[in-house]
Amino acid sequence: MESWTGHEVPRLPGTAQPLALYDSARRTVLPTAPDGPATMYVCGITPYDATHLGHAATMITFDLVQRMWRDAGRPVSYVQNVTDIDDPLLERAERDGEDWVVLGMRETALFREDMEALRIIPPEHYVGAVESIPDIAARVVELLDDGAAYRLDDGTGDVYFDIAAAPRFGYESNLSREEMRELFAERGGDPDRAGKRDPLDPLLWRGSREGEPAWNGGPLGPGRPGWHIECAAIALKLLGARLDVQGGGNDLLFPHHECSAAHAERLTGEEPFARHYVHAGMIGLDGSKMSKSKGNLVFVSRLRADRVDPMAIRLALLAGHYRADRQWTEELLKLATQRLGRWREAVRAAAGPSGAELLAGVRERLADDLDTPAVLALVDAWAEAALAGTGTDPEAPALVARTVDALLGVRL
Ligand code: 5CA
Numbered sequence: 001m002e003s004w005t006g007h008e009v010p011r012l013p014g015t016a017q018p019l020a021l022y023d024s025a026r027r028t029v030l031p032t033a034p035d036g037p038a039t040m041y042v043c044g045i046t047p048y049d050a051t052h053l054g055h056a057a058t059m060i061t062f063d064l065v066q067r068m069w070r071d072a073g074r075p076v077s078y079v080q081n082v083t084d085i086d087d088p089l090l091e092r093a094e095r096d097g098e099d100w101v102v103l104g105m106r107e108t109a110l111f112r113e114d115m116e117a118l119r120i121i122p123p124e125h126y127v128g129a130v131e132s133i134p135d136i137a138a139r140v141v142e143l144l145d146d147g148a149a150y151r152l153d154d155g156t157g158d159v160y161f162d163i164a165a166a167p168r169f170g171y172e173s174n175l176s177r178e179e180m181r182e183l184f185a186e187r188g189g190d191p192d193r194a195g196k197r198d199p200l201d202p203l204l205w206r207g208s209r210e211g212e213p214a215w216n217g218g219p220l221g222p223g224r225p226g227w228h229i230e231c232a233a234i235a236l237k238l239l240g241a242r243l244d245v246q247g248g249g250n251d252l253l254f255p256h257h258e259c260s261a262a263h264a265e266r267l268t269g270e271e272p273f274a275r276h277y278v279h280a281g282m283i284g285l286d287g288s289k290m291s292k293s294k295g296n297l298v299f300v301s302r303l304r305a306d307r308v309d310p311m312a313i314r315l316a317l318l319a320g321h322y323r324a325d326r327q328w329t330e331e332l333l334k335l336a337t338q339r340l341g342r343w344r345e346a347v348r349a350a351a352g353p354s355g356a357e358l359l360a361g362v363r364e365r366l367a368d369d370l371d372t373p374a375v376l377a378l379v380d381a382w383a384e385a386a387l388a389g390t391g392t393d394p395e396a397p398a399l400v401a402r403t404v405d406a407l408l409g410v411r412l
């Protein structure tokens with residue numbers, strides 16, 4: 001699948017900082033791999049509706065990860081998927097009397113446009129589930145041959161992963177069995193399905209049903225892939241056994257990321273699947289999580305159509321820490337628009353306080369688990385001083401503009 005178009009990222013002088021991130025499995029902030037190419041897999045959209053600010057916040061988070069690695073001179077291999085076949089897409093298409101392929105293509109195209117407007121560096125590989133079906137089916141066959149998966153004997157052709165084949169199951173999310181069961185039911189799982197060995201066993205392959213699209217699964221028979229194996233198979237194919245970062249919103253911690261890691265670890269015999277499991281907080285509106293199923297959404301494309309500067313959207317989302325669940329408000333956007341205006345004015349000043357010092361401060365705060373609220377405060381202080389005429393560094397305005405562009409992705 002085609003990715004979107006990137007833009008030039010300015011190179012910065014001075015010494016970059018190695019990035020430390022919070023790992024959900026080990027529950028602490030730890031350095032990301034210190035050298036060599038960095039690999040990252042981020043769970044992308046299920047394209048049945050337009051990009052909302054929650055998607056944008058999560059994509060911006062991992063964009064900053066990539067920017068920090070690049071700043072440190074590390075080549076980055078970044079893969080993002082599009083779940084272009086799954087129940088929610090089929091349900092929405094059915095509700096609206098639309099072809100699911102057309103719906104998916106339209107919303108994916110809009111997502112690409114939104115990502116470009118937000119200046120998100122594109123992934124090296126942008127991959128759809130449908131185009132990956134042969135790889136996914138082959139992985140399911142491997143798990144069956146290995147005794148880590150089983151076919152239900154009810155004639156549906158459905159195949160499940162046996163979590164007993166993953167002795168460390170639960171290490172990533174650190175949840176109790178009861179919590180897992182609850183989230184599994186809430187987030188697309190089927191704990192009560194008859195014939196399963198364990199209520200938490202996740203679906204790997206869904207045998208074809210009347211009226212649903214199906215693909216040739218070879219020995220699996222016709223059907224379509226389960227969700228967690230989709231991400232495991234795509235990541236393994238393009239990035240290999242051990243990722244530096246597996247990312248997404250914290251709604252994916254369990255069961256999605258726990259199960260993809262369990263699949264991948266069983267398939268490769270190597271663990272952990274990812275050195276860092278990184279989860280962005282949920283953006284909410286009016287007190288609850290912004291989600292397509294609830295319909296309480298603010299779309300990036302709607303704001304763009306209303307002539308909101310995408311850089312202000314970026315700044316509004318960066319004003320909170322990426323791991324915090326937080327609310328979107330009109331006020332947040334208003335403050336971000338004002339901040340953007342002040343920063344733009346300040347980088348047009350003839351001089352300002354030391355640009356090199358500001359850059360060092362920004363790097364240091366970002367290196368510590370992407371502390372963007374602190375970074376915004378540093379740039380605010382610099383901008384106020386520059387506008388008050390207290391700084392004497394004539395190079396500073398240009399360097400600050402480059403710093404904000406390269407590390408925050410905000411073009412002034
Ligand atoms: N296609 C799957 C992942 S394989 C999926 O979860 N799609 S999604 O469209 O529901 O979400 C796309 C990405 O945005 C995921 O990383 C998800 O965790 C994140 N996300 C969804 N809703 C929010 C929200 N309200 N706030 C922050 N991130 C969100």
Ligand code: ZN
Binds near residue numbers: 042043044081231256
């Ligand atoms: Zn995923």
